Every structure is written in structure tokens, then in C-alpha cells.
Amino acid sequence: MSTILLTSFAPWKADQRSNSSDDLLVSLQQRQELPDNALLMRQVPVNFHLAPCHIIAKLVELRPAVLICCGMAEKRHCLSLELNGRYEDKTLKTALNLPELIAGTRLTEISHCAGTYVCNHLYFKVLEFIQRTRCSTQAIFIHVPPLNPLNQEFVAADFTLILQRLSLPATAPLPLVA
Numbered sequence: 001m002s003t004i005l006l007t008s009f010a011p012w013k014a015d016q017r018s019n020s021s022d023d024l025l026v027s028l029q030q031r032q033e034l035p036d037n038a039l040l041m042r043q044v045p046v047n048f049h050l051a052p053c054h055i056i057a058k059l060v061e062l063r064p065a066v067l068i069c070c071g072m073a074e075k076r077h078c079l080s081l082e083l084n085g086r087y088e089d090k091t092l093k094t095a096l097n098l099p100e101l102i103a104g105t106r107l108t109e110i111s112h113c114a115g116t117y118v119c120n121h122l123y124f125k126v127l128e129f130i131q132r133t134r135c136s137t138q139a140i141f142i143h144v145p146p147l148n149p150l151n152q153e154f155v156a157a158d159f160t161l162i163l164q165r166l167s168l169p170a171t172a173p174l175p176l177v178a
């Protein structure tokens with residue numbers, strides 16, 4: 001069975017008790033809603049240099065079929081699947097078919113801007129590494145909004161549905177963007 005590697009960030013502000021990306025993964029793990037082939041890499045440091053180094057090293061070690069990097073988006077209200085990562089004048093896109101991944105979700109959108117902070121930098125570096133090394137891993141960055149009693153179940157259900165779609169058997173290729 002091919003592996004899915006899920007990553008989350010640690011809090012980055014002194015007043016943050018947690019990071020919603022990590023909270024979501026922990027919640028799904030506790031509820032046993034993660035696929036059997038899922039591996040977690042939690043609490044990655046929010047650091048421009050360390051985050052890509054840690055995650056790309058794990059990608060090389062494990063060679064997962066899918067890498068899902070998760071980060072917190074403090075001002076968003078939906079789960080956001082990021083289409084691309086940017087650096088200077090270069091834009092790299094995920095090869096995954098995002099419209100198919102979010103079909104039927106209730107609180108998920110496709111985003112064309114992964115921000116200007118560590119999340120975008122990490123995503124760009126991961127996509128660049130995959131492209132440069134011709135790695136077969138498919139990668140996506142998902143921003144998680146702050147979780148609260150009103151959105152937590154919807155976000156968890158949408159994330160679980162997306163995970164199920166990404167957990168297709170190796171004989172069923174993942175859909176690609178045209």
C-alpha cells in the first residue's frame with residue numbers, strides 16, 4: 001500500500017496554544033479517521049529554512065505516494081487547497097486535480113495564493129524538489145482555518161473525504177490537472 005505523509009506546523013506566535021493544522025490531524029487520529037497508510041509528521045517548525053529541510057528529508061526517506069502539507073490560515077473560514085506555490089517570478093502548480101478533490105465538500109475552496117509566509121515557501125520548495133528530481137510523489141498544501149465548534153465537524157468531514165480520494169489504490173492513478 002502506498003503511503004500518504006501528512007505534515008502540520010507548530011504554533012508560531014507566543015500567544016498561540018496550538019496550530020489548527022496540527023489540531024485537525026490530532027483530532028482525526030484520535031477518532032481513527034486517518035487512512036491506514038497515513039503517516040504523520042507533526043509540529044514542523046515555522047521557519048523558512050527548517051520547514052522545507054525537514055519535510056523534504058522525510059519525503060526522500062519515505063517516498064510517499066502523496067504528501068499533504070497542512071498549515072494554519074488565521075483569517076480564512078474554509079479549508080483551502082492551494083493550487084500553487086510562488087517564489088519571485090516563478091509559480092509551480094500541484095499536479096493534482098483540485099476540482100475533483102473538493103467535489104461534494106461543504107467548507108472547502110481552491111486557493112490561488114498560499115500566502116507570503118512559510119507555508120508558501122515550503123510549498124514552492126516541495127514542488128520544486130519534486131519537479132527537479134522527477135519524484136513520483138504528488139503534493140498538495142492545505143490551509144486549515146482556526147477550528148471552532150461551528151466549523152470543526154465540516155472541516156474534518158471535508159478533510160477526511162479529500163484523504164479518501166487521495167488514498168486510491170496504486171492501480172487507480174490520481175487525477176491530474178489538464
